[in-house]
Amino acid sequence: MASQAFYLLVSVIVLLSAIVVSGSGSVGINYGRIANNLPSPEKVVELLKSQGINKVKLYDTDATVLTALADSGITVVVALPNELLSSTAADQSFADNWVEANITKFYPKTKIEAIAVGNEVFVDPANTTKYLVPAMKNIHASLVKSKLDSAIKISSPIAFSALKTSYPSSAGSFKPELIEPVIKPMLDFLKQTGSYLMVNAYPFFAYSANSDQISLDYALFKENPGVVDSGNGLKYSSLFEAQIDAVFAAMSAIQYDDVKMVVTETGWPSMGDKDEIGASESNAASYNGNLVRKVLTGNGTPLRPQDPLNVYLFALFNENQKPGPTSERNYGLFYPNEQKVYNIPLTKEEAKTGESTPINTNTSQVPVVGEVSKAKVGQTWCIANEKTDEKKLQAALDYACGEGEADCSPIQPGATCYNPNTLEAHASYAFNSYYQKNTRAAGTCEFGGAAYVVTQRPSMLFFSPHNFFSLDSNLEHL
Numbered sequence: 001m002a003s004q005a006f007y008l009l010v011s012v013i014v015l016l017s018a019i020v021v022s023g024s025g026s027v028g029i030n031y032g033r034i035a036n037n038l039p040s041p042e043k044v045v046e047l048l049k050s051q052g053i054n055k056v057k058l059y060d061t062d063a064t065v066l067t068a069l070a071d072s073g074i075t076v077v078v079a080l081p082n083e084l085l086s087s088t089a090a091d092q093s094f095a096d097n098w099v100e101a102n103i104t105k106f107y108p109k110t111k112i113e114a115i116a117v118g119n120e121v122f123v124d125p126a127n128t129t130k131y132l133v134p135a136m137k138n139i140h141a142s143l144v145k146s147k148l149d150s151a152i153k154i155s156s157p158i159a160f161s162a163l164k165t166s167y168p169s170s171a172g173s174f175k176p177e178l179i180e181p182v183i184k185p186m187l188d189f190l191k192q193t194g195s196y197l198m199v200n201a202y203p204f205f206a207y208s209a210n211s212d213q214i215s216l217d218y219a220l221f222k223e224n225p226g227v228v229d230s231g232n233g234l235k236y237s238s239l240f241e242a243q244i245d246a247v248f249a250a251m252s253a254i255q256y257d258d259v260k261m262v263v264t265e266t267g268w269p270s271m272g273d274k275d276e277i278g279a280s281e282s283n284a285a286s287y288n289g290n291l292v293r294k295v296l297t298g299n300g301t302p303l304r305p306q307d308p309l310n311v312y313l314f315a316l317f318n319e320n321q322k323p324g325p326t327s328e329r330n331y332g333l334f335y336p337n338e339q340k341v342y343n344i345p346l347t348k349e350e351a352k353t354g355e356s357t358p359i360n361t362n363t364s365q366v367p368v369v370g371e372v373s374k375a376k377v378g379q380t381w382c383i384a385n386e387k388t389d390e391k392k393l394q395a396a397l398d399y400a401c402g403e404g405e406a407d408c409s410p411i412q413p414g415a416t417c418y419n420p421n422t423l424e425a426h427a428s429y430a431f432n433s434y435y436q437k438n439t440r441a442a443g444t445c446e447f448g449g450a451a452y453v454v455t456q457r458p459s460m461l462f463f464s465p466h467n468f469f470s471l472d473s474n475l476e477h478l
Helices: 002-022 041-050 063-068 082-090 092-104 129-145 176-193 203-209 239-253 281-297 348-353 390-401 423-437 465-475
Strands: 026-030 055-057 075-080 111-117 153-155 157-159 163-165 196-200 260-266 310-313 381-384 451-454
Touching: 026 281, 041 063, 075 082, 075 092, 082 092, 082 129, 092 129, 111 129, 129 153, 129 176, 153 176, 153 196, 163 239, 176 196, 196 239, 203 239, 239 260, 281 310, 281 348, 381 423, 390 423, 423 451
Parallel strands: 026 055, 026 310, 055 075, 075 111, 111 153, 157 196, 196 260, 260 310
Antiparallel strands: 381 451
């Protein structure tokens, strides 16, 4: 009798545990690489593990990255780029070869869990929409041949702009021109294969374009009166949840209520152009931090409260070569030197106790900007990027001291700042001289990726106390 009671108790505990687990979602991160100053993939894996991040999404199948992720315990979403959609759709052998070269070659040592076939294809200027579902089917057929179809899901991230209507959420609907040609066939495929819809959702865009109508607190998951949906009476306390439920409503409107969803991109920029209202470190810290808390400690959305939220933050790093407005280069949680742009919780334990703070107390880079922010004037220095190879660093130093006309006399043999006699120290001195001489103007602390700006005084290894004094004195007059 006691034994039966014991087993009953254990069963209840297991059941309750399962209920708790099912109520919490997951947080991953997008690892983009449109930059010339990022750490090596091996270093990135170390960074991910040190932060407790165990899910990552890529935009390709780079062999170096996938090799670095092997045996890391990190699950990976890889991507087949838009430019390969037409070939993949037209030729099953092309799909077979792609899967063999980019998936089976690395799996299972690298824990590939899904393939994103294309990215935001509906807004691709190359007009690749018609190839999407055939390409997804061919990649799936290739996985079946390799007996990986049950382990690796296939989907395709859609932009939120695929919706014609998103307000109120209950009126969510897809653009009519997309429904029959691609939305329904894709959702059919997802149902048949047990996969899920990938959605990229950015409340920042909606807020920035309608800041006179949308509350900033509502956009940032902060305390606010909430918004009641006039169609179904549900109350929303965040714009993110309202957007996600608009997608669910759009699927429901065409009778696809049973397809799950993963938010494959969402984020908030830490800096933007003058017309990008709301882009700031404090807002980025609030949005991402509060979103993580919601996902890891809360339930689903008002329309789907029992469905856990699974999201991938955008992005891991600030990427200095991304085109477009300033915000595009400032979505990262980390600078390329692996310092945090701001502090937010990334694990369930941190989400329960941690705070989101906009200013990092460690030495960090300033955002990638189009012009120097006035808030930074008098508070920034330019130093060498320690990850730059010696040849490139020497060439940049030669330019700064030569054509760049930096004052390099203090780093000559016997001069006040000759020691420490290292290339990095000398380059940092020269780069900063050039940067200050040019009044910290945009582009004067780049040197082809060999330098970056910091907002706290560099190490004494780079500058003597005398030079700190004279530099600070000069800054007062700028």
